[in-house]
Amino acid sequence: MAELVFGPALDPADHDGVLRWLERSGVTREDSAAILESDLTRLFVYRDLIRGTLWEAMDVSMPRVVARLGDVFEEYFDRFLLERGTRTHYLRDATPELLDFCEPLWKDDPRVPAYMMQLARHEYVQIEVGAMQAGSPDQEPAELDLEAPLAFVEAVRLMRYDWALHELPEDPNDETIPVERPTALFVYRNPEHEVRYLELTPLAAAILERALAGEALGHAITSACQTQGVALDDAVLSGTAKLLSDLAQRGALLGARPGKDA
Template sequence: MASDDNDLSTLLDELTEAALGPALPAAMAGRPIAVYRSLVHGALQRAVESMLPRTAARLGPRLHREIELFCSERGPQTHYIRDVAGELVDWAEQSWPGRDDLAPYLLDLARHEVASAAVAAATDGADRPAHGELAIDAPAVFIAAARVVRHGTAVHRLPDDPDDASEPAPGPFALLLYRDADLALRTLELSPAAAALLERLLAGEPLGAAIAAGAADAGVPVDDALLVGTSALLGDLAERGVLLGSAVG
């Protein structure tokens, strides 16, 4: 029995390597293992097209080649098909910059689509209890479906139509992505100071420390203008249902 189990494990490893590893030799074309590899790559491509529709449309036939490269150089590490697109984008962070055959903004667009999908799929509510009053020495609590992203181009302004071929304006841009009470994805463009503050607050830093460190990150002084702007930002996020209050305990 142990020998049979080992043989089965070896076979599964070989199938995984054939499907998700380096390209097969040309002599293997048409053989069952090549057909199996093609079916697996087709499933990966459909998953990417579902999660990254605009990126996939702009890549066109090159998407198949990118999946081949991804599988050859790294391959999926996840057991869940829904996570493949995110792993592809993680790989693209190293593979795509400087490529002459890819528009420079495509990585921004892929990142944006992955982040948007993550926010759309996030759990309702928050990860910790909160009370409504903000305390300067306590972390702020946000809904789970909120995150700050940064892009070098205005990919968030592109039309949702996958067939659109317009190119985004240059940046940089910092955005807050969140899901509203109607479960719709919303996007707010942030100033450098607001983005730095929210990144620290979302990471769990106490409000006072986040204000000081965020201002330093953005290269702005902690003055009346910053404090008034911070108060307005936090009030707006509370009204939108994104900021729930200060952490309890």
């Protein structure tokens, strides 16, 4: 059935073509004859249903990319289904499968703007984070410990882009070109189950990137300052404390990660 759904379209009136497909699919002669004598349109309704569901999933998860690329996106959608096909049981995971397939191809396609893959990832991260576990509205963050890693809720991601994609209008019909500017966003789902975005400074992004990777807080701060060429002074410590307090108030930070003996 995969070839029927993902492969080139078959003509129900082309019995020879349908028969060849049935033979490739391992259907016996007797069963093939019975299928050819039946109403073949039912098979193609199934094809249209599956492909339509996948298309709708793409359109819902990244509407601006679908609208901006138009026929070019449809071309890559068909090519993805034909050459690879989705392998996930979860509809929301079909989008990153398509993006992983398209990423090396879009780089060499002059019809696809350079920012488009990052915009696609940016649009999809809302679906990804929105499906993750958020914090409880009444949770109380634990104390911080410079010697311990930080604990975040599941529903967080740190995204880096070469364009300020979060400043684009949400309207799929808008064609504004994003400003080219290195951008780091902390994406999280708050206790009210809303996906939110917080733009970070380069230093804040470097600290949180290390903290999310499991580094102890003190080491994350020190290492980030070194790579960013920033002196570790009272201003940095004060700014980091304010950032972490803000993330805790937003319901994204749980405090210090409990030790093995906790």
